[in-house]
Amino acid sequence: MEQLHGCPTGESRGQATVFPSLGQYLPLLKKLADEGFNMCADLTAVDYLTHPGRPLPEGVSAERFELVVNLLSLDRRERMRVRVQIAESDVIASLFDLYPGTEAMEREVFDMFGLLFSGHPDLTRILMPEDWDGHPLRKDYEIGQIPVQFKQVNS
């Protein structure tokens, strides 16, 4: 198994992926930023609560959540995906200092999944109202339903 800066790598449908642990995450991202991945195109998360048996490279143990970061190098025209396993109680190091553009994306992940980021300047809800309970994109968050009443139409 090939390694990148000490982290296992893999690929999915031809797209390069690297799997750092939570501790390796920020140092790895710093190294990748120095190597020319100058833009963080996307940052999101996945809740694997109901699908725990996904394929992962050796040495990576599956946790409930996964943080998915898509990096982009404008000079080399390359993309790199970083997938980090996150347990529910973990606190993730914020990428704000490295890529200020991740501010809104990390807020969205906090809002939708309830994952915490340390060092984020303003970790508040972004899409849901400030006083909302729960995190909608978690798999154990129920899909709401509104009771509908049908009235008889007088013809």
Place this chain on the structure above:
Amino acid sequence: MSLVHQTNEGGQELAARSELTAKELLREVGSVLRMSEAEVAAMALEEIDPSTDQTMIINMGPQHPSTHGVLRLMLELQGETVLRCKPIIGYLHTGMEKTAEQLSFMQGGTNVTRMDYLSPLNNELVFSLAVEKLLGIDGDIPERAVWMRMLLSELNRMSSHLLFMATNGMDLGAVSMMIYGWREREQVLRFFQKVTGLRMNHNFIRPGGVAADLTPGWRDDVLHILDEVEPRLEEYDILMTGQPIWRERLQGVGVITSQEAIALSATGPTLRSTGVPWDLRRDQPYLHYDEMEFDVIVGSYGDAFDRYAIRLNEIRESMKIVRQILDRMPSGDYRIQDKKVTPPPRARIDESMEALIHHFKIFTEGFKVPEGEVYVAIESPRGEIGCYIVSDGTSTPYRLHMRAPSFVNIQCLPHMMRGGLVADAVAVISSVDPVLGEVDR
């Protein structure tokens, strides 16, 4: 060269401002107002001394006509000058990513097309490309379908930019431009209605190809659009581009540097206005864009005028591409002949039991997509639109995430507005051209 300045907390290193990186500058200048609604409300109750307290916080939106939907800005003002600002979003949040987990891959198109409602075909395209990559059929899409996808997404780019011309004009008081922009966009929408059956939210580009073949006489319709729009763009140039009031209103307003734009992950015309020639159609080509002859338009000042001029000229580039597509459109199938993905034609259902079963299975269960995850990005009129899909082997996506260009681009607003006038705030919002349906999803 750095200086060391002795303070009571020890030596502090000082560096020239020009040595600061964009990231340090963004952090130091502090254009973003990081304050919750409750904190702002509490501040209103405090006793203030009018002789020292010179700033106030006001809301712009979410019902302001020039915030392009339901964008709300909390502006900290000193007189007429904007100091800090916070874009507040979420008023249009309907949980489309959660909905996508309930809809099969077959139905997903109807959902994603409603995100960026001004370029629905680009949303469908990126979703279809991602699903096809997961299915492993991305190399088997019939040529006609690929060229049709290109034709439609370029026409969609034209219609989206024409609408930008209209709203940008309206926001800045050039109301005649608003009517002209809508008029030209209408031509394109009429063509869409003819081909896809709908003016917006088409669900026309689907995994495996497109929903139907082009209508008879489509070539004349497209040529008609091109012939109509081309001279109109020259009229826009006369009406707006060279006009002193228009230039005064836009030049030097909402400036952002290329380092800042890259640090903030901005893409599309916002990034290109700073002089970074980054267009996914050229730099990471998808479909057959590598065979197309077109220019990537870049600005040099990163101001609102550059963003206007880039979009105006991108309409011209799109027309150039559309003309090349007209010459090269092949004949043949418009969707893949894979019975697991494409429903059988209506006539076959009456003859074949198997066709009936396939039809029933596809429309009730959908098709199963192998386990895996994939991120596909294309160039939408607003920037990089990305689709991240995780499949667990069933017929619905386990997770679907759209990387919405507007969602990321509106982070630039505070940095563009800082130090400008309130009246320019309108020009800045308009020049970023956010679509709130996509911001909130």
